[in-house]
Amino acid sequence: MTHAQNKGSYQVAVLQYNGGGDWYSNPTSIPNLIAFCNENLGTSIQEDPPYVEVGSPDLYNYPLVHMTGHGNVVFSNSEVENLRNYLIGGGFLHISDNYGMDPFVRTQMKRVFPELEFVELPFGHPIYHQKYNFPNGLPKVHEHDNGAPQGFGLIYEGRLVCFYDYECDLGDGWEDWEVHKDSEETRQRALQMGANIVEFALFGSEEE
Numbered sequence: 001m002t003h004a005q006n007k008g009s010y011q012v013a014v015l016q017y018n019g020g021g022d023w024y025s026n027p028t029s030i031p032n033l034i035a036f037c038n039e040n041l042g043t044s045i046q047e048d049p050p051y052v053e054v055g056s057p058d059l060y061n062y063p064l065v066h067m068t069g070h071g072n073v074v075f076s077n078s079e080v081e082n083l084r085n086y087l088i089g090g091g092f093l094h095i096s097d098n099y100g101m102d103p104f105v106r107t108q109m110k111r112v113f114p115e116l117e118f119v120e121l122p123f124g125h126p127i128y129h130q131k132y133n134f135p136n137g138l139p140k141v142h143e144h145d146n147g148a149p150q151g152f153g154l155i156y157e158g159r160l161v162c163f164y165d166y167e168c169d170l171g172d173g174w175e176d177w178e179v180h181k182d183s184e185e186t187r188q189r190a191l192q193m194g195a196n197i198v199e200f201a202l203f204g205s206e207e208e
Contacts, residue, residue, distance in 0.1 A: 009044040010202060013052040013059075015067040015093070019074030024051075025098055026068055029174040036174075036191040037198050041131060045198075055079040059086045064201040065093050068171045070100040075108045084112045087154075087161040092201035095164040096171035099142075109154065109162065118152040118164060127151070127163060130199040132192035139189040141182065142169035163197060170194060 128134040138149035149168035173190025
């Protein structure tokens with residue numbers, strides 16, 4: 001696959017879920033990531049990301065859905081079924097733990113894929129080696145519990161359907177500078193890793 005090829009027009013959506021967790025946090029993250037991808041990957045992602053509910057049929061309109069927050073996540077049975085069918089059918093979910101959602105999102109994703117476990121992806125996985133090379137895996141954006149950043153995946157029938165960044169705060173690194181005042185280097189590395197996720201989700205990888 002060549003970068004900046006004719007890649008058509010896409011939308012990346014933000015997942016809206018129940019349970020009281022702040023799914024709406026990081027409002028500038030996805031718009032900034034979209035702008036970065038359109039400029040650096042040659043994509044034509046529509047600039048204003050829609051919000052989509054877990055149980056909505058509209059979920060199938062988006063090849064990539066982003067989920068974040070700090071707290072509780074609750075899926076109904078019908079939402080579990082809808083999200084599972086979306087992911088099995090070719091969709092991709094990126095979850096970015098904004099600190100505090102880990103036990104909740106793991107429980108709910110276990111309902112979506114009871115037969116799967118989150119596995120830590122090796123540093124050689126193609127998601128770390130799209131346009132931008134991350135030989136040591138995820139970049140560290142914000143410190144939480146003094147842990148190394150980890151990238152987990154759910155792999156269904158050989159295909160990565162969900163990528164989960166933990167102890168990383170990747171989405172925070174995409175926000176407007178004024179929000180967290182991260183260094184430009186930190187923000188660039190976060191955006192580059194985000195672009196890798198977008199590229200992997202939308203266009204796959206020859207290495208798979």
